Amino acid sequence: MTKKLWFQTGVGILLALLIVKYFLEIKHLFYPVVIIASAIFTPLLLGGILYYITEPIQRFLEKRKFPRWASILTIIIALIGALGGFVSLIGPSIAEQMNHLVKSTPYLASEITDMADYIQDNRGSFPDQVNEFIDKMANSIQKYAVMTSVFLVQLIQTIVSWAFILILVPFFFIFMLKDHEKFAPSMYKLFSGNRREWIKKTLSDIDDVLRSYIQGQLLISLLLATMMYIGYLIIGLDYALLLVVFAFFMNVIPFIGPWIAFVPALIIGFLQDPKLAIWVCVVTLVAQQIDSNLITPNVMGKSLDIHPLTVITIILAAGNIAGFLGILLGVPAYAVGKVIVKNIYEHRKEIRSAATKNV
Numbered sequence: 001m002t003k004k005l006w007f008q009t010g011v012g013i014l015l016a017l018l019i020v021k022y023f024l025e026i027k028h029l030f031y032p033v034v035i036i037a038s039a040i041f042t043p044l045l046l047g048g049i050l051y052y053i054t055e056p057i058q059r060f061l062e063k064r065k066f067p068r069w070a071s072i073l074t075i076i077i078a079l080i081g082a083l084g085g086f087v088s089l090i091g092p093s094i095a096e097q098m099n100h101l102v103k104s105t106p107y108l109a110s111e112i113t114d115m116a117d118y119i120q121d122n123r124g125s126f127p128d129q130v131n132e133f134i135d136k137m138a139n140s141i142q143k144y145a146v147m148t149s150v151f152l153v154q155l156i157q158t159i160v161s162w163a164f165i166l167i168l169v170p171f172f173f174i175f176m177l178k179d180h181e182k183f184a185p186s187m188y189k190l191f192s193g194n195r196r197e198w199i200k201k202t203l204s205d206i207d208d209v210l211r212s213y214i215q216g217q218l219l220i221s222l223l224l225a226t227m228m229y230i231g232y233l234i235i236g237l238d239y240a241l242l243l244v245v246f247a248f249f250m251n252v253i254p255f256i257g258p259w260i261a262f263v264p265a266l267i268i269g270f271l272q273d274p275k276l277a278i279w280v281c282v283v284t285l286v287a288q289q290i291d292s293n294l295i296t297p298n299v300m301g302k303s304l305d306i307h308p309l310t311v312i313t314i315i316l317a318a319g320n321i322a323g324f325l326g327i328l329l330g331v332p333a334y335a336v337g338k339v340i341v342k343n344i345y346e347h348r349k350e351i352r353s354a355a356t357k358n359v
Helices: 005-025 027-063 069-123 130-162 168-187 193-233 240-250 256-272 274-301 308-358
Strands: none
Touching: 005 069, 027 069, 027 193, 027 256, 069 168, 069 240, 130 193, 168 193, 193 240, 240 256, 240 274, 256 274, 256 308
């Protein structure tokens, strides 16, 4: 019985639960370790994202006989130039739109209040179906507004809390570019035989999944933001650039992110002109259809192979557990876990097949 998979799995789960239980009971002993790990995690995460973004550039340069130090220096100069160009190109427009939005906030709030008062005062003259629709819309708008505000607050808090350790990001990033080939061998050289090959394959698969997710999601977000910006310019929506920059960062969150970015655009469009809100919906719908039917299948392919319902469940669960950071990391963490479990299953299958042949 001890050789059965269900028995070994059950024992593994029980041991994991016991480890978690006793860890929580003595967690005060590990508090310094947790503090150090949390301080390192942020620059390591950002450095890893930058690495996966620029790794294709490094590979391209080194195929053309660039030495390692020259490829790293070229990438750093290119990043500084791209950041400087981005800030100089759209920075003044964003600052102008933000100032205009701040000055217009009292007017926008007054418009929303007047509209709500008008609806409330005249609800008696509306048909029951219209009142039910108004109630549903009000609840939906309130829910999305609360969700958006929570995400914004958490995003601002996260940025502020990260600011003081951002100086470490370039160090992690540079060392990843310099020594990224050494990480996997340093892990699997501790083992031998089939286990070594399994760990080598698993680490390679994890690397492929993370690369596909980070590069693909950022490219998808950029393409979506570009389409939305073109659409907003065509319909004449105010604060188009500001809304699109917000949408770019929200679009990094699969499935839910674009709808979070849609709410402020809808509100501003409705306050600017009620008819414009319909066009905002059209622009968003067209962009989403192009993304789901053309962009995402071609960019991501089947590298993640995660059902949309699973993604939504992961995002909601991770958001409740770890807030905005959980929403960002939930899907890639699940993808990595899925790769590990899949490789364990395949490895055990190979062992059973080899044992059967020997018998």
